[in-house]
Amino acid sequence: MRHHPHSLAEAVLAGERRGLARAITLIESTRADHREAAEALLADLLPHTGRSIRIGISGVPGVGKSTFIEAFGLHVIGLGHRVAVLAVDPSSPRSGGSILGDKTRMEELSRRPEAFIRPSPAGGTLGGVARRTREAMLACEAAGFDVVIVETVGVGQSETAVADMVDLFLLLLVPGGGDELQGIKKGIVELADVIVVNKADGDLAAAAARAAAEYRNALRLLRPARSGWTPPVLRCSALSGAGIGEVWDTVTAFRERPGATAEIKGRRADQARSWMWNEVSETLLSTLREDDAVGRLLGELEAAVTSGKTTPTAAAQELLARFLAGKKS
C-alpha cells in the first residue's frame, strides 16, 4: 500500500470517505514507515480538527448499543450533522472483524453518506488501540464529521480510556428482571455524564422506569464532577426510536450550559497533555521491557517480588539500573 501523505490529507479535508478510510488504515498500521507517514498526515490535518462534539458510549453486549447508535446517528443526520462512529475494543482479533466491526450491526446507518463507521483497530494493548482511535478521531473531524462517537463494550479499562478522549460519556443500560438491577462495573457510573436506560418499552417499561429512578438516587450520592451538571438518567427505546431525540437534546444542553465551551476546551487540553505523557510513559516502559539486558532479569524479579523475597523498590532499582546502563553503551 503506497501512501502519499499530502494528497491523502487533501482527500480527507475534502471529506472523501474513501480517503478517510485509507487515512485511518495508515494510522492503524504498525509498520515504521507507515507510522512516519501517519504522523506527517496528522500534522497536516491538525489545524482542521476539534470541530465536533465527541461522545463516548459504553454498554455491555445485549444492551442494544448498535441499535441505539444507529437510531441516534440517523436522528442527528436528520438534523444536518455528519456522524463518525469509532470503537475501542482491545479484544479485537487481527484478522477479520472485531465484535464491534460488523457493519451489518448498523446497516441503515452505514449506507448513509453522512455517516462513517469504522471497527476498532485490531487488538494489542489498550494504550495502542486508544492512541490509534484518538488519531482516527482527529482524521474524522478534519473530514468534516461534527459528531464523533467512540463506542466500547465495557471490558477492562476501556471505559476510562474512552472517557479520556471524549467531551461527554454516555452509559447505556438495560433494566434487569424484577428487583435485581443489572450489575455494572464499579467506577463506570461515576464516569457517566448521561445514563440511558434502553429497551424501555413493552414488558420492560415499568422495570425501566424503576431502574431509572434507582440510578438517579445512586447518582445523587456522588458529588457532580463538573459544575452545573448532574448526570441525567433517561429512558429510550432504540428499536422504536422513542426517547432518542431527548438524548440528543441532553447532549445539546450539556454543550450549552454556561461555561461549557471553556470547560470542554480545558478538558481537551488536559486530555492532550495527558495523552502525551501516557505515550511517553508507555513507550519508555515498553522500551524497557524489550531491552535485552532487562528481559532476562524481569521474570526473576517479578517472581521475587510477588513471593515477597525482594522489596518492589529494590527490584525496580535493579531493572532501571540495568536499563539505563545499557543506554549508555
Added chain:
Amino acid sequence: MRHHPHSLAEAVLAGERRGLARAITLIESTRADHREAAEALLADLLPHTGRSIRIGISGVPGVGKSTFIEAFGLHVIGLGHRVAVLAVDPSSPRSGGSILGDKTRMEELSRRPEAFIRPSPAGGTLGGVARRTREAMLACEAAGFDVVIVETVGVGQSETAVADMVDLFLLLLVPGGGDELQGIKKGIVELADVIVVNKADGDLAAAAARAAAEYRNALRLLRPARSGWTPPVLRCSALSGAGIGEVWDTVTAFRERPGATAEIKGRRADQARSWMWNEVSETLLSTLREDDAVGRLLGELEAAVTSGKTTPTAAAQELLARFLAGKKS
C-alpha cells in the same frame, strides 16, 4: 543521624518502638546514602513482614476520623492486638507536623505501648509518599504490629493509593443535614469494602440510619468487586464507642470468608508487582523530566500540545528521542 542498618533491624525485630521510629525516619529520608541504608534495612526485615491485617481508612476532615481510629485502636488493643497507624497526606508540609500528624488527636491511643502512631511522610508527590508509607508498613509488621491502619484525608488520588496497599478499605462518613447527603468523591464509594456512618448518636441518629440505608441501596447497584462480599454499611458513634466492636467483627468476618486467605495473598502479590512497575514508571518519568536535554524542550512541547499545534504522539516521540539519545552519550 548515623544509621547502622543491621542493629536497627534487630531493634525493629525486637519490637522496640524507638527503633521502629528511627527506621521509619530513615525510610522517609531522601538522602541517597539514607536510601541505600533503608533498602538494606528493608531487605533484612522483609522475611518478617506480612503478618498483619492492613486496613485503609478514608474520611474528610470533620467526619471524626481521629476519634474513630482511637476508639477502634483501643478496642483491638483490648483484644490483644498491636496497632500501628500510618498516614498518607501529600499536602503535609516539610517542617512541622502534617494535618494528620498531631498526636494530640489520638492522645489516649498514643500513650499505649501497644500502639504506634506516625504522621504522614512530608509532602512531595503522592507516589513518593505512598512508597514511603508502604515501606513503613513493612517495618511496622516486622516490629510485631498485627493491625496496621493507613489513614488518608481523601484528597486527590490518595484513596486509590491507599486502597492499593491495604487488604481492606474502610470509608468513614457522616450523615448530612436533612435529606442532603454529604457529597462524596466519585469513585470512593466503589473502593470501599466497609462503609461506616459515624456520629450516629443523639440528634443525628435518625439521619445516620437514613444515610446508611441510602448508601446500602447505592452499593446494591455496584457488582461486588470481590466474590462473596457485599460492602456492609455500619453505624457507630466513635465518641461513645457504640458500634466500634461491630466494625472489628466485620473486619474479622472479611478475613474469615471462604477463600479470603488466598484472595488477600493474591491481592498482596498483585499490589507488590504493580508497586514495582509504578516505581519503574515513576523513576523513568522523573529521570526524563530532570534530563537537561529534555528540560528545555518540555515546556515548549506541552504548550504546543495543549494549544493543538502538535499531536501528542509527535511531541512524545520528540521528548523520547531527545532523552534516549542523551542516554547513549
